[in-house]
Amino acid sequence: MNKLLNIGLSVLLTLGAVTGLQSCSEKQTGTFEVGKGTFLLNDEPMVIKAAEVHYPRIPQPYWEQRILSCKALGMNTLCLYVFWNLHEQEEGKFDFSGNNDIAAFCRLAQKHGMYVIVRPGPYVCAEWEMGGLPWWLLKKQDVQLRSLDPYYLDRVKIFMNEVGKQLADLQITRGGNIIMVQVENEFGSYGIDKPYVTEIRDIVKGAGFTDVPLFQCDWSSNFTNNALDDLLWTINFGTGANIDQQFKKLKELRPETPLMCSEFWSGWFDHWGRKHETRDAATMVSGIKDMLDRNISFSLYMTHGGTTFGWWGGANDPAYSAMCSSYDYDAPISEAGWTTSKYFQLRELLQQYAPEGTTLPEPPAPFPVMEIPAITEWEVAPLFDNLPEAKHTEDIKPMEQFDQGWGSILYRTVLKNDISGVLHIDEVHDWAQVFADGKLLGRLDRRRGEFTLDLKSTLKKGTQLDILIEAMGRVNFDKSIHDRKGITNKVEVVSGKNTVELKDWMVYNLPPFYEFVSDKKYQKGKALDAPAYYRATFNLDKTGDTFLDMQTWGKGMVWVNGHAMGRFWEIGPQQTLFMPGCWLKEGENEIIILDLKGPVETKVMGLTKPIIDMLREKAPETHRKDGQDLNLKDETPVNKGQFAQGNGWQEVKFASPVNGRFFCLNATSNYDGNNIAAIAEFDVLGENGKPVSRENWKIAYTDSEETRSGNRTADKIFDLQESTFWQTVDNTAYPHQVVIDLGKEYKVTGFRMLPRAEKNAPGLIKDYSVYVKKGNFKY
Known part of the structure; x- marks a missing residue:
């Protein structure tokens, strides 16, 4: 950082520290309590205006600038997760240093008059690898995550006690700035298990978090499933949601409790192969105004998203979809820490709700950005020529059983007989390339x-068969968090009625650590149409933030000066990687790229603006083939009806059960009088009247899906996210149909449907009919 910027930032830091906003004092003890209809800070009413930020998604030298940006926005609190798998990457080895020093982050917030809400999990979701749970838990074959499993709880307790050592003394009663601590995270979306939530509460208390309110957050549709009497209850929902409807049930159950939206979603996260997500700024600001006018506290998720560096990005399932490295989130503060139009619209509102007579401080200056000329001279190390020592196994096993957490893994066998037919890999987790004697099949x-x-x-016979698997992010939501990597079960060859399982494998672990990728036999060379490592150096006479342009590369990861920057994939929407200037240096710098597919051109340059909205996916965006039309002429509906107006889940029970695998909802009209149909979430009820597993669901057909203005495909009805939804295009008339392949046959007794969360539930279907079949429908 240059001297002028340093001086300017120091002045801003001083101004931020002395501003007249309601704030915490560095060394004085205080109190924070749940009062009657309000929170009480030192016995005075307080509305929490929290900014969600994640310390590992921000380089440590930039923490202060991001904190000051949140303060200048008008926030009085920071809200943050604690990422278990980041701090305990190997069982029993904890790291709270450097970028992992969460206590230092909290103290820095306190220095600038900001309170902190801590969300230590143990599960955090956050579009983070395995929802924050450590991969090594999966080495135990029968482990049951987020349950009363003794092994799991023992490890949770050890972790939470380590967190307590770092943060318990930073509670406000002990002179710190922590005012609330969360117990678990959105557990109602995972299951119903009050004894488990009770155990986590006791573990959190046992770690020393006894002086401030403990709370649990969930959605309005499920918060009562695991609600404990002695915890504060908060609700999560997105922009545009009907505020009154979201808090209706909570106000009925606890009329005198302070209300808080613990996650008000400012934007959304990006998936590889899907369009970049955005959310309207005016809608976000309007929702926050509605809450402030009702004395409702909030945490804006995200106020600043940042970057999921390295291999820490998570994934959704069903259907499996890995997260991009950019966690820009369309948040008010951009990935690189820039103030946006959304930022200033919200700041204008929050100025109106600042303590009387105070003016919000000016935002700190952004860090300088710079271009880097194209890097074109590379050394190459072909992956297959640089394999580590092999391990032998008779049967296929997942990556975890070879003591590997992340990266890629190569399974190799020499065929003992001729094989032909279909190679079946059960299952690919997550992206595989199959080679025979080095030739890509x-x-x-x-x-x-x-x-x-x-x-x-x-x-x-004698052919060398190689299966190279790249592990993308582990699933971070619902039961699929038990997401083992590599090949999870077996490899078979199917020829007619004959099935032969392949055995006797040599396994090569290819972790994503700098020490591993740098220790290769690099030689001058050109682009290879095969997996390879590439290394280059480049010289800088100054440093600054930049965005590494990866448009000519295939698929893989990048390391600069030893820092793992993240993933790239030609399909987009992300085509650049944020490169913080604080990790560059004047003079010589090193860049290493692992490209598993092979680049079109070995060229990287540094841009002054990111490219995070360029999609090059060739797969169809919708679930309807050209010329395909569902034919229900000869089908008999198992149910007909009319949905009620309004928000919230609606449940329909059939007069009698029906066996089937394919479920069709045929919508014939809506309440808006237009062409649009929309559904946020959908459940099919099984024999016991409870929802069947959605883990293996697929959309077999949809007549219409809106992909121009957003990701509103039909699979959104079972993505376990209430703020995303299926929506039809506005120029396609009713009827509208969606056909779900449930993955196997069930005794279906009914279904549940959740409309959009906005007031008046836009696109709410009125009249409908339902069809259930053992085999697929005619198209």
Whole structure:
């Protein structure tokens, strides 16, 4: 950072520290309590205006600038998760240093008059690898995560006690700035298990968090499932939601409790192969105004998203979809820490709600940005020529059983007989390339449910068969967090009625650590149409933030000066990687790229603006083939009806059960009088009247899906996210149909439907009919 910027920032820091906003004092003790209809800070009413930020998604040298940006926005509190798997990457080895020094982050917030809400999990979601749970838990075959499993709880307790050592003394009663601590996270979306939530509460208390209110957050549709009497209850929802409807049930159950939206979603996260997500600024600001006018506290998720550096991005399932490295989130403060139009619209509002007579401080200056000329001279180390020592296994096992957490893994066998037919990999987690004697036979993508490869010719005895698997992010939501990587079960060859399982494998672990990728035999060379490592150096006479342009590369990861920057994938929407200037240096810098697919051109330059909205995915955006039309002419509905007006879940029970695998909802009208149909979430009820598992659901057909203005495809009805939704296009008339392949046959007794969360539930279906079949419908 240059001297002028340093001086300017120091002045801003001083101004921020002495501003007249309601704030915490560095060394004085205080109190924070749940009062009658309000929170009480030192016995005075307080509305929490919290900014959600995540310390590992911000380089440590930039923490202060981001904190001051939140303060200048008008926030009085920071809200943050504690990422278990970041702090305990190996079982029993804890790291709270450097960028992991969460206590230092909290103290820095206190220095600038900001309170802190801590969300220590143990599960955090956050679009983070495995929802923050450590991969090594999966080495235990029968582990049951987020349950009363003794092994799991023992490890949770050890972790939470370590967090307590870092943060318990920073509670406000002990002179710190922590005012609330969360117990678990959105557990109602995972299951119903009050004894488990009770155990986590006791573990949190046992770690020393006894002086401030403990709370649990969930959605308005499920917060009572695990609600404990002695915890504060808060609700999570997104921009545009009907505020009164979201808090209606809570106000009925606890009429005198202070209300808080513990996650008000300012934007949304991006997936590889899907359009960049945005949310309207005016709608966000309007929702916050509605809450402030009702004395409702909030935490804006995210106020600043930042970057999911390295291999820490998570994934959704169903259907499997990995997260991009950019966690820009369309938040008011951009990925690189820039103030946006959304920021200033919100700041204008929050100035009106600042303590009387005070003026919000000016935002700190952004860090300088710079271009870097194209880097074109590279050394190359072919992956297959640089393999580590192999491990032998008779049967296929997932990555975790070879003591590997992240990266890629190569399974190799030499065929003992001729094989032909279809290669079936059960299952690919997550992106596979299959080679025979070094020749690429094909690629398989878990996102598309690709687990089989047609062997177009016979592979002869003695052929070396290689299956190279890249592990993308572990699922961070619902039961699929038990997400083992590599090949999870077995490899078979299917030929007619004959099935042969392949055995006797050599396994090569390819972790994503700098120490591993730098220790290769690099030689001058050109782009390879095969997996390879690339290394180059470049010189700088000054440093600044930049965005590494990866548009000519295939798929892989990047390291600069030893820092793992994140993933790239040609399909987009992200085409650049944020490169913080604080990790560059004057003079010589090193860049290493692992490209598993192969680049079109070995060129990287540094841009002054990011590219996070360029989608190059060739797969169809919708679930309807050209010319395909659902034919229900000869089908008999199992149920007909009319949905009620309003928000919230609606449940329908059939007069009698019906067996089937394919479920069709046929909508014939809506309440708005236009062409649009919309559904946020959908459940099919099984024999016991409870929702069947959605883990293996697929959309077999949808007549219409809006993909121009957003990601509103039909799979949104079972993505376990109440703020996303399926929506039809506005120029396609009713009727509208969606057909779900449930994955197997069930005794179906009914279904549940959740409309959009906005007031008056836009696109709410009125009249409908339902069809259930054992086999697929006619198209």
